Amino acid sequence: MTDYLTVNRANWDERAPAHAASADYGFDRFANDPSHLSDVVRFDLPRLGDIAGQRAVHLQCHIGTDTVSLSRLGAELTGLDFSGESLKQARALSERAGADIPFVQSDVYAARDVLDGEFDLVYTGIGALGWLPSIKRWAETVASLLAPGGRLFLREGHPVLWACEYERTDGIIALHEPYFEQAAPQIYDEPGTYVDTDHQFQHTVTHEWNHALSEIVTAVLDSGLTLTGLVEHQSVPWNALPGRMTKRPDGEWQLTDRPERLPHTYTLQARKPI
Structure with missing residues (x-):
């Protein structure tokens, strides 16, 4: 099998x-606007609470908009991401926004090897977990990064949504992709991306995995963390099912x-016991 990291890194x-x-x-x-926050982090505010003064790491931070918002x-x-080009953009954004944020290039599974110390908050946002083959290894990595009493904060696309057939045009919501984690990836070859752009992409193949909600919760618990919150939402930050969704005033989309x-x-939120 072609190395998934090489394939996905070229895409990102x-x-x-x-x-x-x-x-x-x-x-x-x-x-x-020094007060501007990403729509994703703004949505998270009621559950994030006061994070002032906390040492935090944003895993799979991409180009840094949520990272700057948390700052x-x-x-x-x-911020940590495996894509060097993403981090180049994240550093440029951080400089323009007047934020002092170190960005580290690494596969998320190697985060413990490249980051110093422990963190009060590990944050992972929308569209991150599907690039990882093992949710168990991810949870173990998160637990290794947290200080005693530290918190995991994860908002993600629901695995039921990820399993939906998104290109249907008949209005039916149908499960088409695997819901449960599989050993082999789902391999996609799609020409575009999820933003409006005229760029003609050359690296269009991706390797992705879904993880059942029960698998995610179990992995978090097995890593030694204590589950403190789990809320399912009726909205998503992008038009995930084109032709079947409406944009809300807060920027989120829903059926x-x-x-x-x-x-x-x-x-999902969890804490490392003291």
Whole structure:
């Protein structure tokens, strides 16, 4: 099997400049408005609470918009991602936004080897876990990074959503992809990306995995963390099922017809015992 890290890194390295240049990520808003937060972090605020003064790491931070947003809430942030081009864009954003954030290039599974000390907060956002073949290894990595009493905060696309057939045009919500973690990846070859761009991509193949909600919870518990919260949401930060979703005033998207049928995303929180 082709090394998934090589394949996926090439894809994300090519996506990063297009994402940074897009209106969707809003680099100019971060530069022009010191109070601006990403829509994702703004959605998280009621559950994040006060993170001022906390030492935090954002795993799989991509181009840094959520990382900068968390920094603006007063936390001492470090960003980590496996894509060098993504981190180039993240550093440029951090400089424009006046944020002092170190960004470290690493596969998430090697995070403990490249990061110093322990963290009060490990944050992982939307669209991260699907690039990882083992949720168990991810949870073990998170636990190794947390200080005693430290917190994991994860908001992610719901595995039911990830299992949906997103290109249907008949209005039916159908499960098409694996819901449970599989040893082999789902291999996709898609020409574009999720932002508006004229770029013609060359690295279009990705290797991805789904992880059942029960598998995620069990992995977190087995790593020694204590589950403190699990909320399923009826919205998602992007148009995940084109033609079947409506954008809300807060920037989130949800099913136009009976959104209560589908868990769109979830927020999971856990703590490392003292």
